[in-house]
Amino acid sequence: MDLNYSKDDLAFRDEVRAFLATKLTRELSEKVRLGGDLTKDDMEGWHAILNAQGWLAPNWPKEYGGAEWNAVHRHIFDDECASAHAPRVVPFGLSMLAPVLQKFGNQLQKDHWLPRILSGEDWWCQGYSEPDAGSDLASLKTKAVREGDHYIVNGQKTWTTLGQHANMIFCLVRTDSTVKQQAGISFLLIDMNTPGIEVRPIILLDGSAEVNEVWFTDVEVPVENLVGEENSGWTYAKYLLTHERTNIAGVGFSTAGLAAVKRIAKAEMSGGKPLIQNPLFAARVAQVEIDLMAMSTTNLRIVSQAAAGGAPGVEASMLKVKGTIIRQEINDLARRVVGPYAMPFISEAVEGSNEPLPDPHDAGPVAAQYFNNRKISIFGGSNEIQRGIIAKVKMGG
Amino acid sequence: MNFDLTAEHQMLQDSLRRFLKYSCNSETRNEALSSETGVTSDLWHAMAEMGVIGAFFTEEQGGFGGTGADIALIFEELGRANIMSPFLDGALLSGRVLAAAGELDRVADLINGDLQLALAHGEPTSRYDLNYVRTTSVNGILNGRKAVVVNALASDVLIVSARISGEVSDENGISLYFVEKDAAGLTIQDYALIAGGHAAEVTLDGVEGSLIGEEGKGFALLKDAYAIATVAQCAETLGEMTAATELTQEYLVTRQQFGRPIATFQALAHRMSDMLIEMEQARSAVIRAAGYFESDERTRDINIHAAKNLMGRAGRLIAEESIQMHGGIAMTQEYELAHIAKRITMADHRFGDTDYHLEKFMALTQP
Ligand SMILES: Cc1cc2nc3c(=O)[nH]c(=O)nc-3n(C[C@H](O)[C@H](O)[C@H](O)COP(=O)(O)OP(=O)(O)OC[C@H]3O[C@@H](n4cnc5c(N)ncnc54)[C@H](O)[C@@H]3O)c2cc1C
Numbered sequence: 169m170d171l172n173y174s175k176d177d178l179a180f181r182d183e184v185r186a187f188l189a190t191k192l193t194r195e196l197s198e199k200v201r202l203g204g205d206l207t208k209d210d211m212e213g214w215h216a217i218l219n220a221q222g223w224l225a226p227n228w229p230k231e232y233g234g235a236e237w238n239a240v241h242r243h244i245f246d247d248e249c250a251s252a253h254a255p256r257v258v259p260f261g262l263s264m265l266a267p268v269l270q271k272f273g274n275q276l277q278k279d280h281w282l283p284r285i286l287s288g289e290d291w292w293c294q295g296y297s298e299p300d301a302g303s304d305l306a307s308l309k310t311k312a313v314r315e316g317d318h319y320i321v322n323g324q325k326t327w328t329t330l331g332q333h334a335n336m337i338f339c340l341v342r343t344d345s346t347v348k349q350q351a352g353i354s355f356l357l358i359d360m361n362t363p364g365i366e367v368r369p370i371i372l373l374d375g376s377a378e379v380n381e382v383w384f385t386d387v388e389v390p391v392e393n394l395v396g397e398e399n400s401g402w403t404y405a406k407y408l409l410t411h412e413r414t415n416i417a418g419v420g421f422s423t424a425g426l427a428a429v430k431r432i433a434k435a436e437m438s439g440g441k442p443l444i445q446n447p448l449f450a451a452r453v454a455q456v457e458i459d460l461m462a463m464s465t466t467n468l469r470i471v472s473q474a475a476a477g478g479a480p481g482v483e484a485s486m487l488k489v490k491g492t493i494i495r496q497e498i499n500d501l502a503r504r505v506v507g508p509y510a511m512p513f514i515s516e517a518v519e520g521s522n523e524p525l526p527d528p529h530d531a532g533p534v535a536a537q538y539f540n541n542r543k544i545s546i547f548g549g550s551n552e553i554q555r556g557i558i559a560k561v562k563m564g565g
Numbered sequence: 566m567n568f569d570l571t572a573e574h575q576m577l578q579d580s581l582r583r584f585l586k587y588s589c590n591s592e593t594r595n596e597a598l599s600s601e602t603g604v605t606s607d608l609w610h611a612m613a614e615m616g617v618i619g620a621f622f623t624e625e626q627g628g629f630g631g632t633g634a635d636i637a638l639i640f641e642e643l644g645r646a647n648i649m650s651p652f653l654d655g656a657l658l659s660g661r662v663l664a665a666a667g668e669l670d671r672v673a674d675l676i677n678g679d680l681q682l683a684l685a686h687g688e689p690t691s692r693y694d695l696n697y698v699r700t701t702s703v704n705g706i707l708n709g710r711k712a713v714v715v716n717a718l719a720s721d722v723l724i725v726s727a728r729i730s731g732e733v734s735d736e737n738g739i740s741l742y743f744v745e746k747d748a749a750g751l752t753i754q755d756y757a758l759i760a761g762g763h764a765a766e767v768t769l770d771g772v773e774g775s776l777i778g779e780e781g782k783g784f785a786l787l788k789d790a791y792a793i794a795t796v797a798q799c800a801e802t803l804g805e806m807t808a809a810t811e812l813t814q815e816y817l818v819t820r821q822q823f824g825r826p827i828a829t830f831q832a833l834a835h836r837m838s839d840m841l842i843e844m845e846q847a848r849s850a851v852i853r854a855a856g857y858f859e860s861d862e863r864t865r866d867i868n869i870h871a872a873k874n875l876m877g878r879a880g881r882l883i884a885e886e887s888i889q890m891h892g893g894i895a896m897t898q899e900y901e902l903a904h905i906a907k908r909i910t911m912a913d914h915r916f917g918d919t920d921y922h923l924e925k926f927m928a929l930t931q932p
Contacts, residue, residue, distance in 0.1 A: 302892055304822040327893050372896050373903035374759075438692045438921075440734055448920040500881075503914075507692040508713040510914045513759040526713070526756055526766050528689050535759045539907060542888045543896055550892065552832050 188252040197253040202532035208333045214255045239471035250420025261285040261292035272396040295325040295339035306349040312341040321387040331380035355401035357393040374536035417467045417491030425498040432505045482561040485554040492544045499538040510535040585646035602719035613678025626664040633858025637800035644804025649761040654715040659684040661790040666778030683720035685711035693917040702727035707769040717765035718755040739783040742774025760911040795916045799872045802912045806883045809905045813887045843879040850875040870926035877919030884909040
């Protein structure tokens with residue numbers, strides 16, 4: 169065993185740092201640090217910078233243009249990007265659709281869609297959830313009926329993240345209602361500009377507009393946009409869910425978040441002393457830090473095992489549950505640390521004006537982020553569903 | 566011992582609950598949220614007419630109530646109805662300062678609904694400490710900055726604390742002043758709050774104030790007013806927690822996944838039970854804080870610190886679990902629970918947070 173980074177790892181870390189120092193503009197990193205709404209251009213611009221470096225797809229195989237890094241390098245990369253406040257890479261095309269296409273897509277689909285994900289020509293969104301099919305995804309009702317060389321799609325998807333920017337959506341649709349639910353689902357790629365598609369924004373509790381409803385009325389989809397076999401979509405969806413996902417534990421975000429809490433707690437005064445010297449607050453910070461240190465190692469252990477050929481199913485669920493608990497705990501500390509200054513609604517209106525922000529801590533909208541990040545234990549398979557998976561795998565049933 | 570409401574309190578509760586149910590809904594709330602000051606004046610006047618503001622004050626002060634129990638009862642109903650009007654800051658907190666200082670004409674105006682106030686006391690570096698005042702007063706000329714002053718823009722006049730003598734943390738040497746909204750040298754930077762309502766950064770640059778009460782003796786008035794405001798805040802949060810719990814309970818038995826109501830999943834059912842258990846504890850903590858309000862100061866304060874600490878913990882549990890067990894729907898601005906959860910959570914940032922009150926409690930009970 170050796171817990172230290174190797175020479176090669178350290179050299180890689182220096183390379184990443186140098187890259188971030190030259191390529192990530194201060195304007196963009198400040199926007200990320202202060203929780204500002206990133207525009208489509210911001211996100212596409214950052215993707216292009218990573219792509220030019222060959223670093224946009226860390227876990228894709230080299231044959232498709234990926235970096236194919238090992239687990240430690242990926243960990244280093246995530247950590248450095250989060251500490252430098254680089255924008256999050258939008259995962260839908262890169263880490264959700266791409267692995268499915270690489271494994272189950274035909275040659276034409278791979279040749280056509282994969283390069284466009286890297287180049288940014290396509291912006292993908294994920295069309296799984298429906299109003300009545302959340303945790304119980306297999307009960308989905310959006311219907312695709314084959315007519316000649318098209319499917320005709322009718323129904324509604326919801327919670328579609330960044331659907332307002334997307335030109336493509338990958339969807340689970342029902343192609344057979346006469347069989348067991350899971351056996352009648354197909355995986356379709358749909359052009360958002362097809363007539364009959366309507367996108368309606370949903371405003372979240374922090375005022376952000378990041379999710380949407382997507383409505384389908386008699387939408388024609390060419391049959392060559394079916395991935396794999398008809399009625400086998402559930403297998404692909406499950407592969408996507410259990411497929412080792414980068415950064416599921418969010419260690420980088422937590423590390424950056426905790427550093428910000430400490431910075432503020434040193435400056436904030438309480439009872440005539442810096443808040444970080446207050447035993448109650450200091451204990452809260454230390455408790456999370458202990459959890460995060462262990463999580464960082466748990467993450468590395470599990471991701472290395474998976475890279476060595478182990479099957480990461482239940483472990484991914486474990487990382488998701490504990491990783492989100494730690495992140496949410498840090499969001500909670502971040503609102504506590506600023507005291508009464510958590511209350512202002514730091515909206516775009518305030519950011520856009522010339523008036524200085526009311527908050528003297530330069531902390532950004534910590535309360536809004538606390539509320540917004542309640543989502544991370546709900547989406548991508550809620551923490552209850554993940555615990556169910558762990559129990560089922562470990563105890564049968 | 567008797568835990569029943571008096572006949573009068575029962576009547577007040579019934580009529581208030583009925584009135585709020587009919588006059589407040591998500592439409593009126595959204596109207597208030599998007600208005601310039603965060604306040605709808607109709608509700609303020611209607612409530613004043615019902616005698617609600619009068620119930621914040623004792624008979625000697627010109628009101629007809631003023632006990633911890635009166636105030637807890639009213640604010641619980643306001644919380645239950647998810648009302649965003651600034652009765653706490655605009656009338657209770659600042660009004661009790663004025664009443665204790667003998668400014669009874671202004672109190673009469675408040676009770677009639679003709680006046681709204683804002684108390685500008687906290688400062689950018691004072692966090693939750695009541696004794697930290699850097700703003701200075703030299704012969705009634707004020708200089709300094711006040712932080713997150715709730716209801717500043719909508720108020721007719723400000724009450725401002727300033728130091729005339731002593732160290733920055735001394736309890737002695739703090740005076741209180743009226744400052745007119747159009748006073749020269751006064752700047753009000755208004756902003757919306759994430760859980761509704763408005764506040765402002767107030768900058769005083771050589772502003773003239775007129776003294777309230779005795780020179781240098783403001784701290785005692787502030788401490789008492791913050792004590793009753795903390796009781797009110799706890800009661801309001803209790804009402805909001807009740808609303809969140811009811812919504813969640815209803816949703817769990819209605820929402821179907823996997824062909825059955827999600828309430829039938831034990832992983833959720835047990836957590837709903839924990840919420841209900843915490844609700845009983847929260848109610849008891851508020852009853853104690855309200856019921857001991859008229860006791861000796863130490864007993865009063867122990868129970869207030871206990872309540873605010875417990876509400877901070879139980880409130881977090883109720884808000885987070887309500888959202889989690891609803892799933893995505895609770896993340897949307899349109900759904901009532903989102904507002905309620907934000908108000909419960911942000912209450913922890915008013916009048917001292919969970920840790921602040923734990924420390925104060927420890928200081929009083931572990932000598
Ligand atoms: C901000 C946000 C972004 C999202 N982005 C996307 C996206 O881009 N694409 C997409 O397809 N979807 C997306 N989702 C949807 C997300 O995946 C669902 O919200 C999630 O699957 C939960 O479904 P639900 O909201 O309908 O809750 P429900 O499934 O109704 O669950 C309600 C509660 O019941 C619990 N529960 C359900 N079943 C069980 C059980 N068997 N045992 C114990 N507890 C149970 C849940 O854990 C939850 O606490 C997003 C959601 C959010 C909030």
